[in-house]
Amino acid sequence: MSTSSSLPEHSSFIKTLPQTLKGIKKRAKKICLPGQKHAEALDMVARELGYRNYRQAQQKLASGDVPPETASNQNRHSVFLSAYWRDVDTRPRSAGCETLEIFLPRPVNSIVSKHQATYARNLEGFRQEAADHFEMISNANSQVRAWELLVRAAFTLQFMQVSGLHPATSQKQRQALELLTDFPLKDHLSLWIDPTSGTWVALDEPYGHVNDVSNVTKRAAWISDKALHLTKPIWAGLYYPDNAVPHLISPNEALVTKITGSLEALSPIATVPSEDQPWSGTSESYNARFTSPARKASGVARRVRPGTTYGFSKGAVEYHREAGHPLHWRPEKPLSQPDHKRVGQNSSA
Incomplete structure (x- = not known):
């Protein structure tokens, strides 16, 4: 069963720390132990x-200094x-509700738009309920x-932030997947777009058998024949982090090389709990x-999830509900045989 704990204080979605001498004294009084x-x-x-x-804080703040930690938190x-x-x-x-807080260097909608996010791997089942x-x-x-x-969704946001890529959202953009139809051993493919150049980048994440020498040779020959470029970043990946083997494919060699370097320099933004690593979120x-x-x-009430509230419809009875899906209704009174036939004709038309 989950346990409850409170989220840290926030101001403008950033950890609140005092910025004045008066604030320092107030916080010191609050945290002072017996x-x-x-x-x-x-x-x-x-x-x-x-x-x-x-003493140093007194000197610096008296001269109009901005606290170092406050300055870094602004990003x-x-x-x-x-x-x-x-x-x-x-x-x-x-049952329960889990919440994970992560930190990005800029607002999330400057990384991916609300519309684009629903197309991103690991975010398809989410909705942006608020700006944060x-x-x-x-x-x-x-x-x-x-x-x-939640951890996989966090990895996806970190991936987009570091790579600068957006998920492919249009039919035209997704045409690139046709080029990879017969790519040997491809698996769990996701398609991304560089917004600056419009160039596509595919993230291919097969399992470990792809590392067999014969498979590596076969895939490399196919990539060369198609005049594409492939890299294999040492990185957890998105589909099944640390279990699948991520590869980047693109017609732009410089782009995938740059992204590979950025991904390999990452520290994981979140961790799935284990015996040695407790859950860093809130239950x-x-x-x-x-x-x-x-x-x-915002002062605007949050939206409820579909299928989690009771509804009313005149002349109809709710007969099925499931969180995340619209309610199912049936007529309050049984349909006559002619009405059944008419409904059947309309549904098959």
Whole structure:
């Protein structure tokens, strides 16, 4: 069963730290432990802000300095990813809401638009609920699965931020996939577009058998014959991180070489929990309905997920509901035989 914990404070979606001497004193008073000297607490807060001690903070702030940590946080934009889950295999049945916060160097919609995001691998099942929040529409079948899906979604946002690529969204853009129809051993293919040049980049993620020498040779010959370029970044990938083997393919050699270098320099933006690594997100009850700072600041009520509220329709009865899907209705009164025939004719027309 999930446990509840609170999210950190945010201001404009960035961790709140004091920026004045008055603020430092207020925070020091708040965090001061029993038996601890107030001066020690002042030094602790000053170090949070990037200063050696409170005395240096006094000198710098008096001269109009911006705290180092505050300045660096101005380039850290929070994005929240949330997923709901119901596990019917536990006794008693369990459910919850998981929320993962990640930080990007710029606002998420400067990396990918709301429309484009729904085409990106690992984000297809999400909707952008607010400027800083992506919410999974349907339910995961367990807490562990929810964690996995959130981490993969985080990897996708990090991939787009680092590579500068957008997911292919139009039929014209996706025509490039036809060129790869007979690419040997291709698997879990996703297509991306460089917005500057319009050049396509395919991310191919087959399993480990692709590393067999005969398969490597076969694929390399095909790439050469098609005048394409292939790289194999040492990177976790998106489809099944650290289990599939990612390859980048494109007609532009310089582009895939550049992206490969960027991906290989990455540190994972999130981690799936394990025995050695606890969950870094927040676990709440299924009915928590996480509301992000941007949604709260907008003053507009958050939207509910499809299939999670009760509806009413005159002359109809709801007969099926599933989170993430529209409600199913049937007529309140049984149809007559002629009406059944008429409905059948209309549906087959």
